[in-house]
Amino acid sequence: MAEYDVLSEKLLLAKIAQGDEHAFRQVFDLYKAKIYTFIVNFTHSRADAEEIVQDTFLTLWQNRDTLNHIEHPRNYIYTVVRNKTYQYLKQASKSQARLQLIWANLKLDSNETEETLQLLESKKLIDEALSLLTAQKREIFRLSREEGLSHDQIAAHTGLSKSRVKNIIVEILRFIRMYIAQCTSVLSIMSWFLEQ
Amino acid sequence: MEQYNDRFRYLLKKYIDKDCTAEEFQEFFALLAEEGNEEILHAAMNENFKTLSPGAEVHQIDWENMYQNVIHSGGKLKIRTLFYRWAAIAASVALISGAAAGYWWIKTGKTNAVQHLAKSKHDIKPGGNKAILKLADGTEIVLNESVKGTLAHQGNTAVQQDSSGMIMYNAEGESTSGQKYKNTLSTPAGGKFMLILPDHSRVWLNSQSSLSYVTAFNGKERIVELNGEAYFEVSKDPARPFIVKSGRANVRVLGTHFNVSAYRDERLTEVTLAEGAVRLTVGRESAQLKPGQEASFGRYNDTIALKEVDTDEAADWKNGYFQFDNADIEKVMYKLKRWYNIDIQYSGAKPAVKFTGIISRDNNLSKILSLLETSGGISFEIADQKVIVKNH
Numbered sequence: 001m002a003e004y005d006v007l008s009e010k011l012l013l014a015k016i017a018q019g020d021e022h023a024f025r026q027v028f029d030l031y032k033a034k035i036y037t038f039i040v041n042f043t044h045s046r047a048d049a050e051e052i053v054q055d056t057f058l059t060l061w062q063n064r065d066t067l068n069h070i071e072h073p074r075n076y077i078y079t080v081v082r083n084k085t086y087q088y089l090k091q092a093s094k095s096q097a098r099l100q101l102i103w104a105n106l107k108l109d110s111n112e113t114e115e116t117l118q119l120l121e122s123k124k125l126i127d128e129a130l131s132l133l134t135a136q137k138r139e140i141f142r143l144s145r146e147e148g149l150s151h152d153q154i155a156a157h158t159g160l161s162k163s164r165v166k167n168i169i170v171e172i173l174r175f176i177r178m179y180i181a182q183c184t185s186v187l188s189i190m191s192w193f194l195e196q
Numbered sequence: 197m198e199q200y201n202d203r204f205r206y207l208l209k210k211y212i213d214k215d216c217t218a219e220e221f222q223e224f225f226a227l228l229a230e231e232g233n234e235e236i237l238h239a240a241m242n243e244n245f246k247t248l249s250p251g252a253e254v255h256q257i258d259w260e261n262m263y264q265n266v267i268h269s270g271g272k273l274k275i276r277t278l279f280y281r282w283a284a285i286a287a288s289v290a291l292i293s294g295a296a297a298g299y300w301w302i303k304t305g306k307t308n309a310v311q312h313l314a315k316s317k318h319d320i321k322p323g324g325n326k327a328i329l330k331l332a333d334g335t336e337i338v339l340n341e342s343v344k345g346t347l348a349h350q351g352n353t354a355v356q357q358d359s360s361g362m363i364m365y366n367a368e369g370e371s372t373s374g375q376k377y378k379n380t381l382s383t384p385a386g387g388k389f390m391l392i393l394p395d396h397s398r399v400w401l402n403s404q405s406s407l408s409y410v411t412a413f414n415g416k417e418r419i420v421e422l423n424g425e426a427y428f429e430v431s432k433d434p435a436r437p438f439i440v441k442s443g444r445a446n447v448r449v450l451g452t453h454f455n456v457s458a459y460r461d462e463r464l465t466e467v468t469l470a471e472g473a474v475r476l477t478v479g480r481e482s483a484q485l486k487p488g489q490e491a492s493f494g495r496y497n498d499t500i501a502l503k504e505v506d507t508d509e510a511a512d513w514k515n516g517y518f519q520f521d522n523a524d525i526e527k528v529m530y531k532l533k534r535w536y537n538i539d540i541q542y543s544g545a546k547p548a549v550k551f552t553g554i555i556s557r558d559n560n561l562s563k564i565l566s567l568l569e570t571s572g573g574i575s576f577e578i579a580d581q582k583v584i585v586k587n588h
Contacts, residue, residue: 032262
């Protein structure tokens with residue numbers, strides 16, 4: 001990110017307050033990557049981070065008429081992001097299902113693109129794990145696995161971005177994998193005999 | 197109160213570093229709303245926001261789509277926020293998760309298997325972050341999670357261990373002398389370790405393995421020597437190919453993710469490619485791998501065989517799992533042997549049973565053996581540091 005220039009950023013916010021989209025685009029491009037990385041650091045979820053970033057800019061844009069009086073643009077934007085991230089964590093702390101999603105991201109994080117679940121043939125366990133997710137996430141997973149739609153098609157169908165669809169699917173797979181690995185009471189190891 | 201806050205600081209750090217246990221993770225979220233902890237979290241967030249630099253993953257986001265969504269939301273709240281939506285769904289989820297998720301959570305980490313193995317007096321604990329670092333002058337440093345800070349200097353490069361326990365090399369200025377410092381990181385049975393090389397490539401070293409390298413890559417090639425198994429995430433540098441040497445094999449790459457398993461006591465050496473492209477050379481034979489492929493060759497033969505595999509299985513250990521896909525007993529026991537530092541003995545013929553599944557490496561040995569036993573046709577006995585495999 002470029003050097004912080006309070007004056008020129010104040011000017012940008014003042015223009016945004018007048019409804020200047022071009023100025024808003026500049027602020028968007030100036031902060032998007034930093035905000036996104038910050039949220040990922042604290043939520044460990046790329047899919048949810050993308051939603052919170054969008055939500056942050058939405059807040060800025062919808063309250064643009066108040067941006068005239070901001071003394072420190074960076075501090076202001078940061079405070080919006082920080083509050084949203086804190087709210088996210090606080091909400092998560094009240095739900096075991098949400099905590100499990102974060103936990104799976106935390107423990108199974110790697111640079112995998114998309115994992116396959118061929119190994120995990122227990123339909124029952126997969127269904128159990130899916131039942132803990134939001135309806136939206138379940139639907140995205142169903143479109144991908146059962147209908148065989150591509151990320152592009154799912155994006156078009158749900159109105160979400162392609163990157164978000166991809167990250168949601170990756171994180172669901174991680175979650176299911178963790179769920180099954182931990183369900184040791186129900187056997188996660190299957191075997192069969194080979195004919196001797 | 198002060199004491200509780202210190203505890204929260206500790207948990208927060210572990211949470212951010214992705215280094216917490218399941219219990220610490222739960223505790224962190226339980227303490228989140230306690231008095232004083234919100235301020236601590238905010239302070240950590242301030243610090244993080246000030247100092248962070250965006251990671252490579254930001255390039256994968258469809259920013260244009262997001263921007264359009266925001267701009268075209270109009271004056272109304274067309275896109276409901278995460279939290280509103282959550283509140284709506286929460287009610288329906290709570291009923292299911294209250295029972296299911298809670299149950300599953302309690303299960304983790306606590307062995308309550310009823311099989312006879314669990315009652316065995318001498319259970320064997322899993323391995324952890326352990327290694328020995330040998331410096332250029334022959335000095336050996338024993339590494340574990342409690343060591344932190346700068347360990348040594350090699351020319352202009354500082355050797356450091358950070359709080360999450362990994363080793364890294366930081367150049368502190370231009371290398372003036374042409375002197376090369378060769379270091380070797382070795383893990384014992386039951387050990388693993390992560391390392392960041394001077395070019396920022398990341399390496400996970402599995403048990404009973406060693407990796408040698410120079411502390412500054414000044415030459416035309418970045419060469420490392422491997423015995424055993426390691427997973428590599430090589431930073432891109434087309435001008436200086438990265439080469440892994442292992443016995444008769446050379447793996448040559450530009451920037452990519454792959455696993456090399458080259459244990460001398462195993463029949464096959466395997467190179468598994470997750471991303472990018474690598475070329476494997478063994479003697480006069482050579483093969484180019486595509487993502488998702490695994491190349492292998494035997495101890496006495498240079499012929500390279502290529503096949504399609506689940507690359508996650510090859511790198512399972514890096515993520516804290518044993519993952520088996522139709523693996524025979526020998527392969528399963530080799531993996532257990534290295535992680536639990538045990539000897540394996542077969543009583544009678546080797547059972548012709550194959551295993552498919554995934555299980556955490558954090559479990560004690562008895563729990564894993566119990567699971568394998570319940571699959572039938574096989575039983576185990578633990579005696580000191582030895583496991584006897586029985587066919588029945």
